[in-house]
Amino acid sequence: MYVAVKGGEKAIENAHRLLAQDRRGNPGVPELTVVQIKEQMSLAVDRVMTEGSLYDRDLAALAIKQARGDLVEAIFLLRAFRTTLPRFATSNPIDTTAMKARRRISATYKDLPGGQLLGPTFDYTHRLLDFALMAESEAPDVATSPSNDEALPRVTSLLNAEGLIEQENSDDTAPVSDLTREPLDFPANRDLRLQNLARGDEGFVLAMGYSSQRGYGNTHPFAGEIRMGEVEVVIEPEELGFAISIGDITVTECEMINQFKGSATEAPKFTRGYGLSFGEAERKAMAMALVDRSLRARELGEEVQNPAQDEEFVLYHTDNVEASGFVQHLKLPHYVDFQGELEMVRNLRAEQAHVHAQEQMLKAGE
Amino acid sequence: MDGYNFAYLDEQTKRMIRRAILKAVAIPGYQVPFGSREMPLPYGWGTGGIQVTAGVIGQDDVLKVIDQGADDTTNAVSIRRFFARTTGVKTTEKTTEATLIQTRHRIPERPLSEGQILVYQVPIPEPLRWLEPRETETRKMHALQEYGIMHVKLYEDIARFGRIATSYDYPVVVNDRYLMKPSPIPKFDNPKMDNMPALQLFGAGREKRIYAIPPYTKVKSLDFDDHPFEIQQWDENCALCGSENSYLDEVVMDDQGGRMFVCSDTDHCESRQSDGHVGPMGTQQAAE
Numbered sequence: 001m002y003v004a005v006k007g008g009e010k011a012i013e014n015a016h017r018l019l020a021q022d023r024r025g026n027p028g029v030p031e032l033t034v035v036q037i038k039e040q041m042s043l044a045v046d047r048v049m050t051e052g053s054l055y056d057r058d059l060a061a062l063a064i065k066q067a068r069g070d071l072v073e074a075i076f077l078l079r080a081f082r083t084t085l086p087r088f089a090t091s092n093p094i095d096t097t098a099m100k101a102r103r104r105i106s107a108t109y110k111d112l113p114g115g116q117l118l119g120p121t122f123d124y125t126h127r128l129l130d131f132a133l134m135a136e137s138e139a140p141d142v143a144t145s146p147s148n149d150e151a152l153p154r155v156t157s158l159l160n161a162e163g164l165i166e167q168e169n170s171d172d173t174a175p176v177s178d179l180t181r182e183p184l185d186f187p188a189n190r191d192l193r194l195q196n197l198a199r200g201d202e203g204f205v206l207a208m209g210y211s212s213q214r215g216y217g218n219t220h221p222f223a224g225e226i227r228m229g230e231v232e233v234v235i236e237p238e239e240l241g242f243a244i245s246i247g248d249i250t251v252t253e254c255e256m257i258n259q260f261k262g263s264a265t266e267a268p269k270f271t272r273g274y275g276l277s278f279g280e281a282e283r284k285a286m287a288m289a290l291v292d293r294s295l296r297a298r299e300l301g302e303e304v305q306n307p308a309q310d311e312e313f314v315l316y317h318t319d320n321v322e323a324s325g326f327v328q329h330l331k332l333p334h335y336v337d338f339q340g341e342l343e344m345v346r347n348l349r350a351e352q353a354h355v356h357a358q359e360q361m362l363k364a365g366e
Numbered sequence: 367m368d369g370y371n372f373a374y375l376d377e378q379t380k381r382m383i384r385r386a387i388l389k390a391v392a393i394p395g396y397q398v399p400f401g402s403r404e405m406p407l408p409y410g411w412g413t414g415g416i417q418v419t420a421g422v423i424g425q426d427d428v429l430k431v432i433d434q435g436a437d438d439t440t441n442a443v444s445i446r447r448f449f450a451r452t453t454g455v456k457t458t459e460k461t462t463e464a465t466l467i468q469t470r471h472r473i474p475e476r477p478l479s480e481g482q483i484l485v486y487q488v489p490i491p492e493p494l495r496w497l498e499p500r501e502t503e504t505r506k507m508h509a510l511q512e513y514g515i516m517h518v519k520l521y522e523d524i525a526r527f528g529r530i531a532t533s534y535d536y537p538v539v540v541n542d543r544y545l546m547k548p549s550p551i552p553k554f555d556n557p558k559m560d561n562m563p564a565l566q567l568f569g570a571g572r573e574k575r576i577y578a579i580p581p582y583t584k585v586k587s588l589d590f591d592d593h594p595f596e597i598q599q600w601d602e603n604c605a606l607c608g609s610e611n612s613y614l615d616e617v618v619m620d621d622q623g624g625r626m627f628v629c630s631d632t633d634h635c636e637s638r639q640s641d642g643h644v645g646p647m648g649t650q651q652a653a654e
Contacts, residue, residue: 008443079404084370183399183574186502312500322409322572326489329410332441336434336471336630339616340533340552343598348527 023068037061046250046279047071051320052078053180053199055249055278072201076321083180089235092243093172096253096276098151101229106155108222108257114152119228120280155225156255156272165257165270188311193295194288198276200318202284208308209290217306219293220259221273228252228280252277254285258293260300271300367452373420374452379403383421383576387567390578395540396508397491402574412445413571415468415487419449422483422567423466428456430464435472435613435630442470461633471534473555475612475634478564480581486549488570491577493537493547513545516588524593533598539586540579548585554597554613559585602627607638608645 024031038045038061048060052075060078067073103119106112118124159165177192179199184192197205212219230248237244256273260266273293275285294308295315307313317323371377379401386400405413423429429449433442437459445468446457458464461474468485478484494504497515507513516537523531536553540546548556549568559566559579566579579585589595600614605626612634614627626647629635644650 008438008440009447012440012443076404076408080406083403083405084374084376086376180403181401183401185399312502316501321404325409325411325413326572327410328408329489332411332470333434333439334471334550335615336552336613337534337550339614339630340554340598342616343600344531344533347529348531351528 023066032065034058034061034065037064043280044069044071044074046277046281047202047284048074048078050278050281050284051075051199051201052082054078054082072320072324076324079321089237091246092234092236094231094233094249094251096227096231096251097154099227099229099231099251099253101152101227103228104152104225105227106223106225108155108224109158112153112155112158114150121282152227154255156257159224159257159270163269166260166272168272184315186312187298188315190292190296190299193311193315194274194276194292196315196318197288197291200288201320201323202281202287204318204320204323205291206283206287208294208314209287212290212294212306212308217294217297217309219256219273219290221256221290221293222258223286224255224257226252226254226282226286228282250279252280252282252285254282254289256286256289256293271296370452372425372453373423373449374406375403375417375420380421383417386576387418387421387578390567390576391565391580393544394579394583395544395546395577397570397575397577399574400576402571405571407444407448409572410489411441412468412470412487414569414573414576415470415485415571416445416448416569417571418485418567418569418576419466419468420452422485423449423453423455425453425455427465428458428463429453430458430461430467430633431469432467432472432474432631432633433470434615435474435634436632438632459633460637471550471552472613472630473551473558475609475629475631476637477558478562480563482564484562484564484566486551486566486568488547488549488568488573488575491547491568491570491573491575493545508544511543513539516545520588520590524590530589530593530595536595537588539588541583542586545588546577546579546585552598552613553587553595556585556587556595557597561585600627603645604629604635604638605645605647607635607643607648609635609638609643 038057041061041064044064045057045060048063048071049055049057052060052063054060059081060074063074063077064071067077101117103121104114104117106116156165160167177189177195179192179195184196188196228250230250232245232248234243234245236242254275258271258273260269260271262268271293273289275288275292277285277288291308291314295311297304297309298311302309304310373380375383382401386398390396390398402414402417405416407413407416419429429446430437431442431446433439436442449455450457461467461476464482466483466485467474468487470487473484492501492504494507494516497519498504498507520530523529532553534552535547535550536556538546538548538556538559548559561582561584562579563581565581568577570576587595598613602614603610604612604614606628609629612629612631615630617626617628619625639648639651642651
């Protein structure tokens, strides 16, 4: 006799137990600590904080541990926690010009006030596996770097002084969109687009930026300036009326300078693309700056012809928590709908076979 | 659950969701954008339905959760446990006992009554999405009640296949105004939506939309005079309870083509069996 499959509850419990076991791995190997992840997998922590929209190194490291190193899953864990947090205040805009930069480079000038500062970068390493790291090693010698306490002038400001680049008309009093509170709405303004890109999947934003470089809407970019370092976060509670510093965060900022040939009303000048990420997520910040510029096609009067310029296409598909959920929901049962399709296909096939048989009979009769 | 509010969401968020629901009830079939939150379950797993349920659930509610018509499918179990943990409300598998039913892909066979609320999980709320990918365009088409392309699509089906080749998520017009996607329920369930005494709420979390059908509202499945709307029919009856008019799942028995058909609505099937109904492969149960 057929018995309907039961026991979903038990199966789920067992799956959770297996998952916990696999996460731990061989119990003979010491357990990874959250502090170790925070200290030694810091770029993974940075990515999870950036796309998780929450600056908390400990929680991001915990999420990575819990997710067995699956960063998209870790981002999801952090986001689900973030939504439960009350909002105490909105910070003032961070001042990246006042950044204590640990890295600062410009590709548009050989030298510039404040100088070029490579900082901790993979850029000029040879990508050879370092087998010495297979064994536990002693801490490397402390590197000395020129400390940069003075504010570094911005490359875009140097251009701005000459009037060669578009003005950045920032109005700090205007309300800022927040897609974690309000659904996306189109046309999307730049504040909303930048928020979306900042939270967006690094791989997707990277591919979109890359596509613009390969001819799908070239924006002729130059890396005007990339800087990474610590900035102060300041809030100004209404009831107090004065500013309070609540701590420093590490951010990476990228300002792209893009060619613009001008239009009937506008003289030729350079335009801007902007990228910002938590921590040291330079690839993400650069890709974001490229896509930001591509998405400004509408406001600059360029024809929207390519995926990276299409705001509905880009903004609806950046979020890896949404994308991962919807792609993977296909593994949930769909047998009710599939039954409908089965019935439909069987009927269509039966009808076709019937018509075919009739044709054969007519032919035989001729 | 320690550290979390009743039904997980904070009260401000619930208020925002209730406002969206009120607007949705006031404009039947209209998709109301809302500030959908990240939930601790993945998008695509019913986050919209979960937020709607969290928005309306109260301490006295009795909750039933089904997926594919069944109470014991893994995702239904998971969502039921989520609310049991975060609200402590009573849960049930009986359609008649429930005040609030969250569903994925089915409407229960037993007619719902006044005072009950049916919450649907919706993956893609926009009925015109496959015909026009842009939200900016489809919103305009709804505003102008410009639904010609949907009729053309159905007509093309008839021209090509001799019938309308949509078996689930079959488009309906609500209250003679808005074209609406009923979520991926089989078209078999569409007639149940029409003039239903219960309130029907639809939540699409990833797409950030809520819509509704108030009780006793006209819901019409699109069709043509010469190609009237039809629902699925089976030659077989339910193998367990013998039902002749419920939606059946096909169960593959072996690799020799052996198969059987059973009710997709498990509560309906079990109630019938305990009432003494028996199908060709079922066993007689004493009527209670």
